[in-house]
C-alpha cells in the first residue's frame with residue numbers, strides 16, 4: 001500500500017512546474033519586447049531631423065480696416081505690435097531691447113512697458129525710460145495686392161518709415 005504524507009500540501013499545479021516555467025517565459029518575453037520597443041523609439045528619435053520649427057518671418061496680419069486709427073495691437077504668436085496712427089502703419093518688435101523680455105502695451109499709460117526691469121517705450125518704439133538702450137525694432141509693413149497687410153521681420157526699417165494706406 002502506498003504511503004502518503006498528509007502534512008505536506010500538494011502543489012496546486014499538481015506538482016507540474018510547466019505552469020511556472022511558461023509564466024516566467026512570458027515575463028521574460030514581455031521584458032524583451034519592452035526593451036526592444038524602447039531601443040526602436042530611441043533609434044527613431046535619433047534618426048529624425050533635429051529641426052526647430054519657428055513661425056515664418058513674414059506673415060499676413062489682415063486688412064487695414066481691421067486696425068482702428070490710434071490703435072496698438074499685439075500679434076502674440078509673432079511678438080509684434082501693429083501700430084496704426086493717422087499717418088500710417090508700423091510694426092514694432094515686442095521684444096525689449098534690454099535683455100529680451102516680452103513687453104506689454106498699456107492703453108492706460110499709452111506706452112509699451114517691459115515687466116522685467118521697468119523699461120518703457122512710446123508707441124513709436126522710442127525709449128521713454130531705461131534701462132533699455134535702444135528703441136524697439138521696426139519691421140517693414142507692405143500692402144499686398146489682395147488687400148492684406150504683410151509684415152516682414154527680416155527687414156528692419158527706420159522708425160520714420162510708415163505704410164500710408
Ligand code: FES
Pocket residue numbers: 096097098099100101114115116117118119130131132
Ligand atoms: S529686459 Fe526689458 S527692461 Fe530689462
